[in-house]
Amino acid sequence: MKKIKIGQQKLIDQSKAGFTIVELSLAIAFIASLLIFVAVVTSNILAIYQKGLTIKAINSVGRGLIDNLSSSITSAPALSVSSSCMKISMLAPTGSSAVSNCMADNALRGYIYNAKVDSDGKQLYGVFCTGTYSYVWNTAYGIKDEKTISVRYNTDNMLPKDANERLTLARFKDPTRRVCTASMDLPTYRSRFDDSANYELDIRKYADNPSKDIVFPEPETNLLASNEVNLLLYELTVFTPSTNTTTGRSLYTGTFILATERGGINIENTGDFCQNVDENGEYVTSSLGNLGAEFNYCAINKFNFAARTAGGQ
Numbered sequence: 001m002k003k004i005k006i007g008q009q010k011l012i013d014q015s016k017a018g019f020t021i022v023e024l025s026l027a028i029a030f031i032a033s034l035l036i037f038v039a040v041v042t043s044n045i046l047a048i049y050q051k052g053l054t055i056k057a058i059n060s061v062g063r064g065l066i067d068n069l070s071s072s073i074t075s076a077p078a079l080s081v082s083s084s085c086m087k088i089s090m091l092a093p094t095g096s097s098a099v100s101n102c103m104a105d106n107a108l109r110g111y112i113y114n115a116k117v118d119s120d121g122k123q124l125y126g127v128f129c130t131g132t133y134s135y136v137w138n139t140a141y142g143i144k145d146e147k148t149i150s151v152r153y154n155t156d157n158m159l160p161k162d163a164n165e166r167l168t169l170a171r172f173k174d175p176t177r178r179v180c181t182a183s184m185d186l187p188t189y190r191s192r193f194d195d196s197a198n199y200e201l202d203i204r205k206y207a208d209n210p211s212k213d214i215v216f217p218e219p220e221t222n223l224l225a226s227n228e229v230n231l232l233l234y235e236l237t238v239f240t241p242s243t244n245t246t247t248g249r250s251l252y253t254g255t256f257i258l259a260t261e262r263g264g265i266n267i268e269n270t271g272d273f274c275q276n277v278d279e280n281g282e283y284v285t286s287s288l289g290n291l292g293a294e295f296n297y298c299a300i301n302k303f304n305f306a307a308r309t310a311g312g313q
Contacts (some may be wrong), residue, residue, distance in 0.1 A: 050297065058260070058300070061225070061231055066305045068223060070131055072130045072171070073252050074308065074309065076131035078248030079241060084177075085111070091181060092189075093186070101190075102197065106239045106241070108191060108226055110181075110183060110190075113128050114127050115237070125147070126139075126236060128238050131175060131177065132174075135171050135236075136149060137167070137168060137170070139235060149201055150167065150201065151200075151201045152201065161203045162230050170221040172216065173215060174216075176206075181203075182201050182205075224258075229297060231258065231260060233256055235257045237254055239254060249308055250304075250309045253305070255303065256305075257271070257299055259298075260298055260299050263295065263298025263299075273300045
């Protein structure tokens, strides 16, 4: 009988050696909390890493674009406003005011730089001609609103071609500034962009010698290429060049805003440029709404550049 009681006591002792429901619940709660903590830390690390990649892409492409613009300007010949404007007379109708208007604004409005701006003051697209290379671009606003510029030119086999497939920023070898000439209404030296939200830039007919100089080189259209994120220009502005009357060398200065396509970029906002957009495409300005912005994929930077032409005609 005593042996039986001893056996029962052992069974009771063994049953007491396990975890109670409370202890098991606490252990599960601790492990769950630990897993949640690890997940949050990992998510934050990945978010910081992605944000770093985005900022790196902006800065890297921006510096590359500055180098590209600077080298194009540096390799350009000296700018003589009078001779540059006189070249327009070969294309403008007899008796037109194109030459006088060109001289009046220092050949800036069309022969060097020309841009289309909408009624809200947002730049849609533009052109810039250095005298060696010319640039054509569509901004994020133009692409979003489907108000863009396309380029029409001839290839080596004299077939017309359209460089319009998502034309974000292209560079052409263009020593005769045909890109900018094609953007003007030559009789009045007025921007053709004022009349059209969408414009086809036909540069085939604005050669100095149409019988020989009709083929236009293939454009370089990957100047905003990035392996990590899609980048777009939100503005590119070139200011009036300062020209030395003795040497003819010109100092070009300009600025451009480069940002990601994602993240609801709003350059008109104060402080936080990354915002959500609603179903109508309008920016969400409340702080609560901004919690959902693609912050990790959103970056913006403004770049300035300056370069001087090499000189010589």
